[in-house]
Amino acid sequence: MDLIFEKSVEGKRGFLNPKSDVDVRAEMPSSYKRQKECHLPEVSELDVVRHFTNLSKRNFSVDSNFYPLGSCTMKYNPKFTEDLARLCGFTHLHPLLPQLKQGEKLVQGALGVLYEMDRWLCEITGMDSFTMQPLAGAHGELTGVMMMAAYHKSKGNKKKYIVVPDSSHGTNPATAAIAGYEIVCVPSDKNGVMDLSRLQEKITDEMAGFMLTCPNTHGIFNSNIDKITEMVHAVDGIMYYDGANLNAIMGRFRPGDVGFDVMHVNLHKTFATPHGGGGPGAGPVGVKEKLIPYLPISRVVRKEDGTYSLNYDYPDSIGYIASFYGNFGVILRAYAYLLLLGKEGLKEASNHAVLNANYIKERLKKHFALPYDHICMHEVVLSAATQAKSGVHAIDIAKFLIDKGIHPPTVYFPLTVQEAIMIEPTETESKQTLDHFIQAMVEADELSVTEPSAFKDLPKTMPISRPDETKAARDIDTNYFAEKPC
Numbered sequence: 001m002d003l004i005f006e007k008s009v010e011g012k013r014g015f016l017n018p019k020s021d022v023d024v025r026a027e028m029p030s031s032y033k034r035q036k037e038c039h040l041p042e043v044s045e046l047d048v049v050r051h052f053t054n055l056s057k058r059n060f061s062v063d064s065n066f067y068p069l070g071s072c073t074m075k076y077n078p079k080f081t082e083d084l085a086r087l088c089g090f091t092h093l094h095p096l097l098p099q100l101k102q103g104e105k106l107v108q109g110a111l112g113v114l115y116e117m118d119r120w121l122c123e124i125t126g127m128d129s130f131t132m133q134p135l136a137g138a139h140g141e142l143t144g145v146m147m148m149a150a151y152h153k154s155k156g157n158k159k160k161y162i163v164v165p166d167s168s169h170g171t172n173p174a175t176a177a178i179a180g181y182e183i184v185c186v187p188s189d190k191n192g193v194m195d196l197s198r199l200q201e202k203i204t205d206e207m208a209g210f211m212l213t214c215p216n217t218h219g220i221f222n223s224n225i226d227k228i229t230e231m232v233h234a235v236d237g238i239m240y241y242d243g244a245n246l247n248a249i250m251g252r253f254r255p256g257d258v259g260f261d262v263m264h265v266n267l268h269k270t271f272a273t274p275h276g277g278g279g280p281g282a283g284p285v286g287v288k289e290k291l292i293p294y295l296p297i298s299r300v301v302r303k304e305d306g307t308y309s310l311n312y313d314y315p316d317s318i319g320y321i322a323s324f325y326g327n328f329g330v331i332l333r334a335y336a337y338l339l340l341l342g343k344e345g346l347k348e349a350s351n352h353a354v355l356n357a358n359y360i361k362e363r364l365k366k367h368f369a370l371p372y373d374h375i376c377m378h379e380v381v382l383s384a385a386t387q388a389k390s391g392v393h394a395i396d397i398a399k400f401l402i403d404k405g406i407h408p409p410t411v412y413f414p415l416t417v418q419e420a421i422m423i424e425p426t427e428t429e430s431k432q433t434l435d436h437f438i439q440a441m442v443e444a445d446e447l448s449v450t451e452p453s454a455f456k457d458l459p460k461t462m463p464i465s466r467p468d469e470t471k472a473a474r475d476i477d478t479n480y481f482a483e484k485p486c
């Protein structure tokens with residue numbers, strides 16, 4: 001497909017501005033004036049509409065296809081939450097309003113949403129207070145680890161490193177490193193959970209904290225949390241819970257009840273807010289009492305008369321971590337989703353998430369190797385190790401699925417599993433969709449026996465088939481527009 005620049009024809013216009021009757025350029029300081037003509041494609045309105053409509057049709061999205069991408073949880077975005085987020089009472093608010101005299105009166109509804117979300121997330125997770133500001137899961141982790149560091153600093157603790165199991169999400173060690181800590185890794189045991197017997201040797205007085213992705217990247221719940229908590233707290237370490245995928249446990253288990261001190265939640269995973277194209281997301285962070293003083297500012301407080309206000313007066317706070325109040329539109333969608341589901345609905349959502357993953361596991365374990373054969377949570381990790389013996393690898397199965405109209409699952413992650421295929425069906429998919437996916441996977445397995453070479457030129461239905469992925473990432477032609485800079 002051509003780029004829009006390649007469709008450009010000199011003189012074509014999509015829209016003509018009426019001629020201005022004031023000479024605006026005359027008043028502008030010359031340093032601000034464009035020195036050269038702006039290079040834009042010269043196209044008609046129809047050219048633009050067709051170009052972008054056709055491009056959008058090539059998008060493989062959750063609105064058009066099943067998307068069982070493990071560890072990422074692309075899911076249905078309820079359309080009623082979009083309507084709510086577009087209410088002009090919210091969209092017309094200026095973020096600086098609360099700073100103005102009398103301005104706070106005009107934003108009571110928005111502050112109420114932030115305040116109630118904080119209360120509800122505390123209720124769901126067992127934490128004592130939340131900040132809504134972090135803009136993604138990884139950003140939430142950084143916020144949490146910065147609070148961890150502030151806690152140790154205030155107590156005069158000399159801490160050097162954070163302990164992370166090898167089955168953690170990749171962002172956990174990355175966060176710890178960015179926050180200035182060293183990382184100490186604990187391997188998994190044969191059941192795919194952190195080897196508890198290897199943890200004790202990693203714990204010293206210099207351990208700042210322990211980060212647990214739970215369920216871990218094998219989709220498995222860690223049932224040793226009470227023992228871990230005791231070991232970590234014995235050296236005044238902070239227990240961090242990565243709750244990005246809370247849809248596996250919500251309504252059933254509260255991290256705050258078993259000793260976790262800080263955690264994040266991904267609204268764009270668990271609470272069905274849009275996700276993709278890099279955001280915007282939201283990764284609220286919850287803390288127990290002992291970390292409350294370090295929460296970012298501003299914080300929404302409820303005054304005695306029941307009205308809401310923003311408070312900045314927390315001297316030990318780690319400060320600002322996002323502009324204004326975070327991704328308010330995302331928080332609002334999650335708020336509406338929570339209101340709709342309620343307590344029982346949340347429990348049902350996690351039941352379905354877990355049931356769907358286990359259904360796929362049980363139906364596919366005859367066809368694909370299952371590295372950890374016990375009940376999984378919201379996702380299941382299979383392996384194409386058997387198929388690989390005939391030359392059909394996880395990547396080939398992913399390409400096969402594309403031609404079946406299914407977005408490939410995550411492949412080659414987690415790194416702990418050879419030829420990994422990580423599947424998260426999510427709670428919102430029907431049995432018919434799951435059966436369609438299972439059928440496609442079974443066909444892939446059968447083809448790997450009867451005609452393994454058939455995979456090599458798949459997919460056949462896409463504009464490009466097998467790009468050189470390394471070249472695509474490392475060898476981008478950034479000079480394409482260099483001669484005609486805008």
Ligand SMILES: *Cc1c(COP(=O)(O)O)cnc(C)c1O
Nearest residue numbers: 071136137138169171213242244
């Ligand atoms: C997705 C995910 C993250 C990171 O969240 P982002 O919003 O992508 O930054 C962290 N931990 C786990 C377990 C995840 O699944």
